[in-house]
Amino acid sequence: MKKTHKGISLKWGLISIIVACWILPIFIISVVTGYYITHNINDQIAGTITSSANNSVRIAVNRMDTAISSSRYASYNPTIKDAYSSFHQTKDVNALYDRITAFLSQQYKYDDKFLITTLYFNDEPSNIYYTFNVAYNATFGVREYRDHVHEMVQKLAATLGTDIGFLNVDGRIYMVRNILGSDYKPYAVLTMQLNTASMFASIKNVVWETDTTIWLNSTPVVLNGTQFSLQKIGVTFPEGSKTLQNGNNHFLISGMNQGAAYNFSYIIGVDSSPLVEELSGFKNTLVWMMLFMLPLLGIVVWFFSRNVSRPIDRLIVEAKNIEEGNFGVQVTDQFHNLEFRYLTDAFNSMSYKLKYQFDRIYKEELALRDARIMALQSQINPHFLNNTLEIINWEARLSDNVKVSRMIEALSTMLDAALDRKGKPIVHVSEEMMYVDAYLYIISERLGKRLTVKKEIDPALLDLYVPRLVLQPIIENAVEHGIQPQQKGVISIRIYREENNLIFEVENDGVMTPEDEKRIEQLLSADYDAANESANSLGIRNVNQRLKIIYGENSGLTIKINRKGHAVSRIIIAIDQSKQ
Numbered sequence: 001m002k003k004t005h006k007g008i009s010l011k012w013g014l015i016s017i018i019v020a021c022w023i024l025p026i027f028i029i030s031v032v033t034g035y036y037i038t039h040n041i042n043d044q045i046a047g048t049i050t051s052s053a054n055n056s057v058r059i060a061v062n063r064m065d066t067a068i069s070s071s072r073y074a075s076y077n078p079t080i081k082d083a084y085s086s087f088h089q090t091k092d093v094n095a096l097y098d099r100i101t102a103f104l105s106q107q108y109k110y111d112d113k114f115l116i117t118t119l120y121f122n123d124e125p126s127n128i129y130y131t132f133n134v135a136y137n138a139t140f141g142v143r144e145y146r147d148h149v150h151e152m153v154q155k156l157a158a159t160l161g162t163d164i165g166f167l168n169v170d171g172r173i174y175m176v177r178n179i180l181g182s183d184y185k186p187y188a189v190l191t192m193q194l195n196t197a198s199m200f201a202s203i204k205n206v207v208w209e210t211d212t213t214i215w216l217n218s219t220p221v222v223l224n225g226t227q228f229s230l231q232k233i234g235v236t237f238p239e240g241s242k243t244l245q246n247g248n249n250h251f252l253i254s255g256m257n258q259g260a261a262y263n264f265s266y267i268i269g270v271d272s273s274p275l276v277e278e279l280s281g282f283k284n285t286l287v288w289m290m291l292f293m294l295p296l297l298g299i300v301v302w303f304f305s306r307n308v309s310r311p312i313d314r315l316i317v318e319a320k321n322i323e324e325g326n327f328g329v330q331v332t333d334q335f336h337n338l339e340f341r342y343l344t345d346a347f348n349s350m351s352y353k354l355k356y357q358f359d360r361i362y363k364e365e366l367a368l369r370d371a372r373i374m375a376l377q378s379q380i381n382p383h384f385l386n387n388t389l390e391i392i393n394w395e396a397r398l399s400d401n402v403k404v405s406r407m408i409e410a411l412s413t414m415l416d417a418a419l420d421r422k423g424k425p426i427v428h429v430s431e432e433m434m435y436v437d438a439y440l441y442i443i444s445e446r447l448g449k450r451l452t453v454k455k456e457i458d459p460a461l462l463d464l465y466v467p468r469l470v471l472q473p474i475i476e477n478a479v480e481h482g483i484q485p486q487q488k489g490v491i492s493i494r495i496y497r498e499e500n501n502l503i504f505e506v507e508n509d510g511v512m513t514p515e516d517e518k519r520i521e522q523l524l525s526a527d528y529d530a531a532n533e534s535a536n537s538l539g540i541r542n543v544n545q546r547l548k549i550i551y552g553e554n555s556g557l558t559i560k561i562n563r564k565g566h567a568v569s570r571i572i573i574a575i576d577q578s579k580q
Contacts, residue, residue: 046251049270052207053253059202061257061264064216067113067175067194068164068261074119074190075179079103084121084187097129104131108192116141116193118150119179122186125154133195141172141193149174149191157189164261166219173221196221203268206253211269217262228267311340315347328355429495429502430462435472436493443479450488451479457495464502466573467546473539474506474557474569482510482567497575501555504571512567520559540569547573 074080083099086092100119108117109131118130128150130142149169156165156176162184167174173194178186200223203212211225220227256265314333321329330348335341444451475491483489494505524544544557551574559569 049207049251050253053203053255053266053268056202056206057255057257057264057266060200060214063113063199064262064264067192067199070108070111070113071164071175071177071190071192073107074103075177077103077107080119080179080188081181100129101131104129109134112198113195114192115195116145118145118191119188120150121188125150136195144169144172145191145193153189153191157186161186164217166216166262168219168221171222173216173219175216196223203266206268206270208270209268210271211267213267215263215265225269228269308340311335311344315343318347318351322351322354328352425468426465427468428462429464429466432466432468432471433457433462435469436475439472439475440491447483447488451483452490454490454492455494456492458497461495461497461502464575466502467550470543470547470571470573471504471506473543474504474571477540478506478508478510478567478569481516482508482512486510500575502573502575504569504573506569507562507566509564509566512561512565514561516567517559517561524557524559543571547571 080100080103083096083103086099087096104117104119108114110133112133112135114133115136116130116132118128120126120128128146130145132141149167149172152167152169153174153176156167157178159165160176160178162178162180165176167176173196175192175194177190179188179190181187200214200221203209203214204223206212209224211228212223213228214221214223251270253268253270254266256263258264311333314331318329318331329351331344333344335344440453444453475493478491483491490509492505492507494503494507496503496505520540523541526545526548540557540559547555547557555572555574557569557571559567562568
């Protein structure tokens with residue numbers, strides 16, 4: 001087998017699996033099946049037929065037992081006996097007729113095992129009381145019973161005693177039984193025409209059945225085909241079932257079941273030729289399968305190589321390129337199946353996002369470097385600077401110079417913010433405003449009443465998080481470029497919420513020309529080279545870059561001229577605390 005440096009290739013592994021799990025099993029199955037069909041099929045057919053016949057006969061016998069139980073109810077129930085006794089006292093023929101027919105109708109009219117149920121009393125055999133199944137047209141059946149069956153029923157009933165008898169008249173099967181009085185002597189006869197289509201339907205459904213004859217006691221009933229002659233075929237009725245092969249694909253199933261007060265015997269003829277023909281076709285199918293296995297194997301290998309192995313190899317090559325540091329590589333091949341098209345798109349998207357993430361991390365590092373560049377330049381010994389400021393502050397307090405003391409405290413606050421000694425790049429809006437207030441206090445001491453600061457801040461937003469020193473550089477820029485040239489002015493600070501964004505606005509009434517606006521737009525552009533810009537310009541550019549890196553392209557800084565001609569610096573921060 002062809003091997004790579006890491007193991008067996010996918011293509012040759014697939015071929016091995018196909019041979020082991022497809023070709024070899026099919027070959028073994030074909031040989032075993034051929035042997036099974038050749039040597040054991042007749043036994044299997046006989047077993048299948050016998051099992052089907054046993055189940056079908058069992059159902060039919062249960063139905064017959066139920067029918068006999070239903071017929072016994074006429075003897076056990078006192079309705080007929082009471083009606084007959086009452087008639088002897090009242091001689092009311094109509095009352096007798098009503099009670100007997102009502103009883104028969106109630107018990108047997110809706111029983112699908114019987115088509116017609118009749119009753120007569122031995123002392124008045126010509127008066128026949130009857131009912132019929134609701135689904136059966138009784139007009140012809142009742143007339144046939146009167147004209148051809150009633151006389152035979154009387155003769156049979158005279159010989160039955162407590163037994164049950166059966167009559168077959170032109171294919172119609174009648175079950176006859178005597179109704180006994182308290183002296184155990186017959187005083188009436190109940191006759192029921194059996195619904196053979198319903199009662200023996202299970203036997204008619206025996207697999208591959210062609211001819212069926214059953215015997216109720218000695219009365220034959222032909223359910224399908226022609227009646228079997230017992231003498232001709234030499235069949236006796238054993239208890240249970242017995243299967244005999246009568247010719248190549250012909251079988252006879254015979255048996256006898258002892259029912260409730262009767263014997264149920266049967267012979268079922270079966271022709272299994274259709275099955276044998278199907279099995280012959282199956283043999284041919286196995287041969288053709290063996291012939292086509294090798295071409296099919298070739299097709300499977302070709303299909304797998306074209307649609308699976310080749311795309312995987314291509315993806316592996318590009319994955320190695322990424323592993324070597326070539327982020328952003330793209331797979332340009334157009335594969336033929338949807339799954340690998342999806343995987344290709346996902347791979348290309350992953351490669352692009354990976355490159356984007358590395359670029360983003362790189363830019364973020366640059367932004368953080370620029371944010372701290374001024375502090376780093378003066379960070380020869382920040383601890384010394386803070387200690388020095390603290391000593392000066394104490395000296396100012398001892399001299400009762402509150403103004404100098406407060407300026408030193410404000411400067412110390414701004415120095416802490418710039419150095420970020422606590423390592424907190426993200427702070428509350430309230431803390432950011434503390435830095436802003438410290439800066440404004442120092443500036444206000446320089447400009448005095450010439451500087452006016454207005455604040456419009458939503459208190460509900462003070463607990464939200466923002467990057468450290470995101471607002472102070474904007475206010476410093478407004479002072480340096482808007483207020484300082486005129487040595488006076490008004491700065492308005494607004495903090496509010498706009499849908500899912502936190503908005504900082506810093507407005508000053510200084511002069512800002514369209515050229516200044518264009519230059520600021522260029523400065524804030526991602527492609528602009530700001531290497532030669534001043535520290536103040538670098539500060540606002542750094543704020544814009546940090547916001548876009550942390551919160552996405554929809555966040556950032558813009559500086560525009562409003563309708564009053566004032567410069568408005570606007571910071572947009574997405575309110576998504578999961579990123580804080």
